[in-house]
Amino acid sequence: MTFRAALIEQTVTGGRVQDHRAELADLDDDFLAGSGGDSPVDIDVLYSGINYKDGLALAGKPGVARTSPLVPGIDLVGEVRTSADARFSPGDAVVLTGGGIGESAHGGLAQRARVSAEYLVKLPEGLTPGRAAAIGTAGFTAMLSVLALERGGVQTDAGRVVVTGSAGGVGSVAIAVLAKLGFEVTAVTGRADTQGDYLHRLGATELLDRQEFAETGAPLQKRRWAGGVDSVGSATLANVLAQTDDGGTVTSCGLAQGHDLPTTVMPFILRGVTLAGINSVTAPRALREEAWARLAGDLPVELLDEMTQEIALGEVFAQAEKILAGQVRGRTVVNLAS
Ligand SMILES: NC(=O)c1ccc[n+]([C@@H]2O[C@H](COP(=O)([O-])OP(=O)(O)OC[C@H]3O[C@@H](n4cnc5c(N)ncnc54)[C@H](OP(=O)(O)O)[C@@H]3O)[C@@H](O)[C@H]2O)c1
Incomplete structure (x- = not known):
């Protein structure tokens, strides 16, 4: 089965990024083979986002993308398709922020992902997938x-x-x-x-x-x-x-x-x-669950909606330039279905 993704291909020499290319690609499941470690979770990604770090990776700045080719996107929200980890079942709505995705492992700017369960969190009650992605990293x-x-x-x-x-x-x-x-x-x-x-x-x-x-x-x-x-x-x-x-x-x-x-x-x-x-990337599971539960209760959704704009996958490259230029207000959600 093929799926749409943003893809970064580059070579890095002496810490300098050379030959950077970031574009849309049609990938198949084989591309994700080996991702997610010993107990991978396959996810149909519904939403991702654009964080400052994603801006750096997409624009070819050094220090974020640590492997090539790489599906960028340090956030994803979606539905579990299959899981080799007993804590997750098909149909679970899940969110993953950080944990190395979009940096050293394939990330959320794709319609499919295969990730480690280590930092994966079930969506708290009352939080929709779109709003969880709006929160994001x-x-x-x-x-x-x-x-x-x-x-x-x-x-x-x-x-x-x-x-x-x-x-x-x-x-x-x-x-x-x-x-x-x-x-x-x-x-x-x-x-x-x-x-x-x-x-x-x-x-x-x-x-x-x-x-x-x-x-x-x-x-x-x-x-x-x-x-x-x-x-x-x-x-x-x-x-x-x-x-x-x-x-x-x-x-x-x-x-x-x-x-x-x-x-x-x-x-x-x-x-x-x-x-x-504060290091969100490797925040342990207990802290993640506490933070997501608090976000579901202590962040007024009408304000979250006001601070969020939604874009399609094809728009992420232009949005990366904007976030690095300080022109983005609040949060950007990427709708993988559009
Ligand atoms: N440690 C972690 O786990 C973690 C997690 C998430 C983010 N971060 C980091 O936190 C930072 C913010 O992330 P973000 O997603 O909020 O990025 P963002 O949406 O781009 O916001 C950064 C804001 O910083 C202000 N700013 C930009 N350039 C500035 C400058 N030269 N001097 C002073 N203020 C400046 C701007 O606010 P105004 O327009 O209001 O001035 C800008 O909107 C980034 O460095 C990101 O890498 C770290």
Whole structure:
């Protein structure tokens, strides 16, 4: 049986991507032979998504696609066709974010997938496949960040929390969840002029220009935040840390500004600030199930719908360029049936 897929073919020499090609292909089941390890699960994929990482892979930037040829797509939502793992049965609705798909193993931007069961999660009650894909890695990561703030003891009455990269996928979901939970949210954005109303609708009560955070500042600054969710890194994260109140927690998941962190130990040793790292790719099953259950309850679906646009498989190449250019708002879902 043949199925439609996006396919990346490239050679990498000395860390540099050469001869990158990304295009639609008609593949057959043999192409997936050997995928999914010893107990693979075959899935009819209904939806995937475009995350920042997918943008990098599709556009031929180094560091994401680790094998060639590769079906990209770090997310998939679909229905189990067959399973060699006893935890899953034909007909189960499942979601997989990360776990190496779309990087070292074939991913979700295809109508069929064969994956390892290790990181596969059954869709929580009440979440449709399309909305689960809308959440995807970005939304899942936002919820992991919220859970880290909670575990750090950040309470709604402790003061404001700050979200950077706020009109992006992680940022949008983080704002919507934090506001629903009762936090006062400040959104840091470079797009207040075009996305200000959107960010307010998600629940942000204050907007700040990301330029204010773009340059390295003093190691300790005026206390402003009880906590923070950062997907930007670099000077932005350093400034958030320097402005975080005593005992606060700041999460770090991304590097949209840069992978450096020009900070000092001062926020940690003089204010007891915690920097919590977030890695969605290999998050263990128990944490995944907790995060998905919380997403089903704590993310208002009308806001999720507002932050989501749906595209067809053939549109993923143009969307990759847009997400890297910072032109995508919120989340992009890829409908594999269209
Ligand atoms: N650790 C993990 O497991 C994990 C999981 C998911 C994502 N991530 C990472 O998290 C980051 C965000 O992912 P995403 O899917 O939310 O991407 P996204 O939708 O592209 O959002 C990124 C946002 O960052 C802001 N931004 C872009 N360039 C910037 C710059 N030079 N300086 C400051 N802000 C900038 C923009 O927000 P405004 O337009 O509002 O300024 C942009 O919308 C990426 O680096 C991604 O790789 C990591």
